Amino acid sequence: MHIGLGLPVDDPDVLLDWARRADAGPFRTLALLDRLVWHNPEPLVTLGVLAGATTRIRLQTEVLLAPLRSTALLGAQAATLDRLSGGRFTLGLGLGGRADDLAAAGIPARGLGARLDGQIDRLRAQFGGPVGDEGPAGARIGPEPATPGGPEILFGAFHEKALARIARAGDGLICAAAPSWAGGLIGTLRRQWAEAGREGRPRIVGQLNVALGADAPAARESLGAYYAFTGTPERMVAGLVTEAPALRSGIRAFEDLGADEVVLYCWSTDPDQVERLAETVGGAH
Template sequence: MRIGIGLPNQVRNLTPSIIPRWAARAEEAGFSTLATTGRYAYPGVSDTVALAAAAGATTTIGLLSAVLLAPAWPSALLAKEIAGIDGISGGRLTLGIGVGSREDEFTVPGLGLAGRGTRLESDLETYRDVWDGNPVGNGPNPAVPSGTRQVPLLFGGYSAPTLDRMVRWGEGYLGGSLPPAMTAPSFDAAKRAWQQADRQGSPKLVVLAYFALGDTETGQANIHDFYRLAPATIVGNVLLCSTTTMIEQVIADYTDLGIDEIIFVPATDDLDEVTRLADIVG
């Protein structure tokens, strides 16, 4: 089991300058991955900016968007942004994709909530074309430097189309920050879909869990605020680890489920949370 840590990019009203410092400390502490949480209509820092800052502040740790709401972006623009971040990091980025469910996240004209799943199918083709270095627009030039790679994809979500995209385009499945008993069926479904599609090996399985080990009261309030417009099944069941025992139990439970990596997502932007978590999992 690999242990990663989230960046606090969507903690309400965080201090943005904490992000590169957080990233550097997480790498020094030995975490496997740094991950972002994606929203537009919230007072935080966007995935791409946070990941770019982390890429510049580190040299070895993996980078992951968990998850980025891809259909809210113009596809060619996002493909260029992601390729740039991956290139700056030296090929350490994995793009975790979700379709989103909140109308206020979709602010680009013509890219509304309706039809987002259908758009994503076309978007995935565009990403591949851009990363392959094919010309963009009406001119002869590609959007990315030669040598740009195909950035690996993970897919998050609870629908059948999510799993279909995963087996056609992705490297694996990304589970949400819910208790293991609630996420286990989704991971089982991802493994079945992989086998039924005759994909080789097994899908990479990654899961999220929030943590607040210092100011747990603020952490709980931040989680409630972030998810206050989410469905009741989500709001009432978000997994927030606030003690050593809870951290260790979640790791044990997900180890038993055969999960490859767990990302502990911070519920506050207290930089000392990196050290507190490292002291438990290290």
């Protein structure tokens, strides 16, 4: 099973250092969260910069809030990032739904699911070639991706309807649920995937929130502030993994569920976390 690294969102200035260290380590993927009304760096711009600073590691949005964005522009940006990174990009998408994000983007809260469904169909068509209804005949929007058919598309999902979207049009699940809850989501998706007549199995990417060592108090504060909008941020803070044995246990739990990868989201900005986490996970990548 692969191990990815989720980048901290509180200090964009350290992310080049994080990326270069991670590229030299055992990690398969660099991932970045998305939120509009916050001080986090914009994911596609940031991953574009990090693509030029790395050579091996994959780049992933986890998850990009697609309904906040123009579909045509999103497709051009994703294809560009995939092309310039040599096919190292995975497009992780989700609905979002925070009222402040939606207000800032001028997007109504109703109909987000239908909007995302339409965006996925359009993105697939756009990645595949000319879409035929804009510009001159035969023109495409954005460059041809390096990955045939466009970058892998994963979805963050917690409910059966969202899992059905993956079975219909996605390549896999980004599972932010704790392993104790994740098993039910993964089982439901695999059933829906088979019922939809899809070949193979959906890709499963788990998540763990982490901060090892003395950085844990500041990481708890950061995590709590980020999830304050939920009204119960203490639930997220309680799940922060701060010790190596608990981290290894969480990774094993996802491995037992058949996950393909686990992304370790770090809530400390200290780049030395990269080496601490690498030492803990060993040579897996």
